Amino acid sequence: MKYKQREQAILLLSDGTVFYGKSIGIKGKTFGEVCFNTGMTGYQEIFTDPSYYGQIMVAATPHIGNYGIHHDENDSDGVKIAGLVCRNFSFDYSRPDAEEDLLSYFTKLNLVVISDVDTRALVRYIRDNGAQNAVICTDGTSLEDLKAELAQVPGMKGLELASAVSTKEPYFFGDANATYKVAALDLGVKTNILRCLAERDCYIKVFPYNTPFAELAAFNPDGYFLSNGPGDPEPLKQVQATANEMIASNKPVFGICLGHQVLGLANGIATYKMFNGHRGINHPVMNVITGKGEITSQNHGFAIVREDLEKNDLFELTHEHLNDQTVAGMRMKGKQVFSVQFHPESSPGPHDSRYLFDDFVAYMQSHK
Incomplete structure (x- = not known):
């Protein structure tokens, strides 16, 4: 296939802007919110991250x-x-130890890809004009037809997507004889989060996103975890109620990304859709409790309203993003409840923030 003449392809944005490129050989079209990731490595981890569900990924690094x-x-x-x-x-x-090429991997999944795009110009365009819906087309559909189809695609704001990626049945991860038991609510959990917990002597039971709190509590965990995931956190009303029941249990609670946003919403702290989000592996964060800086892996298009957090008597800011001063972490006063907007498990990215898993384990140890 790579020696044949490659067919033309287009990327159409909802504002009518068109970028031209070439198909890698998989015909079709696909819709989603277009966003970009600035990481120079880790494309496989990015492609398989459930938080990216419903999004068309622009790779800022030139070689994929x-x-x-x-x-x-x-x-x-x-x-x-x-x-x-x-x-x-x-x-x-x-x-040498790769198991297959990327084209073969994508072909089995029928994933539509456009290459030979001026991604530098595209990233700058998204950065200046904001994230928006888009369509990749490699099958020759006319521009007018694509515009009509794209107009029918719902925006990310108000879109509940956790149900699309959450496990359908509970499952276990780690050593059943581990010291600590964690009940994890799967809103789109990354496998490396579970690995990081298991490496710290935790046995995790992963539950579907809509599991009632009573079922989580029946596992008799030492702590509760609210995972990352895609979409808008606002529609997740049941999850917000479950988060408050976790807090009321007085056991340690740890939230990452979507889980962090859910904890805020459950306690009167609003969220908002960001102009183009944070996605990459070199985002600078300040831990305002320790005064130390961290380089973090991030992937989110929604965030906590900082003014709401600062007015809230129950929570306090623990981390801030140094590029735009957005909320990167918070904790509940007088309780072992904390959350961050970034990905301490990295995968890909630096390991600066993996101490957060140690903190969670220390909370569970003190609770036991």
């Missing part, structure tokens, strides 16, 4: 596919992005 696919590096049961936009798509790979 050059080190192939190794299935142990997936962060879920498969690809979660709606489509991919890249500059240079590598049909070959050079990593």
Whole structure:
């Protein structure tokens, strides 16, 4: 396939802007909110991150596919992005222990990809004009037809997507003889979060997003975890109620990303859709409790309203994003309840913030 003439493809944004490129050989079209990730590595982990469900990913790094696919590096049961936009798509790979090339991987999933796009210009455009819906088309559908179809796609604000990626049945992760038991509510959990907990002597039971609190409590956990995930946190009313029941149990509670937003909403702290979000592996965060800086991995398009947090008597700010002073972490006063807007498990990204898992375990130890 790589030696044949490649067909033209287009990326159409909802504001009518068109970027041209080439198909990698998978025909079709796909819709979603277009966003970009600035990480220079870790494309497989990004593609399989459930938080990206419903989004068309623009890779800011110019080479995608050059080190192939190794299935142990997936962060879920498969690809979660709606489509991919890249500059240079590598049909070959050079990593000796890779299990297959990226084209073969995408072909099995029928994932529509457009390459040879001026991604530098596209990233700048999204940064200046905000995240918006888009369509990748590689099958020759006319521009007018695409515009009509794209107009029918719902926006991300108000969209509940956790149900689309959450497990349907509870499952276990880790050693059943571990010291600590964690009940994790799966809003779109990354596998590496579960690994980080298991590495710290935790046995995790992962529950569907809409599981009643009584079922979580029946596991008799030492702590509760609210995971990351896609979509708008506001429609997750049942999850918000469950979060408050977790807090009322007086056991440690840890939330990441969507879980962090849910904790805020459950306690009167509003969220908002960001102009274009934070997605990358080099976001600077200040821990305002310790005064230390951290380089973090981030992936979110919604955030906590800082003014609401600062007026809330129950919570206090623990981390702030140094680029725009948005809320990057908070904790509940007088309780072992805390959350962050970034990804301490990284995958990909630096390990600066993995101490948060240690903090969670220390809370559970003190509670026991």
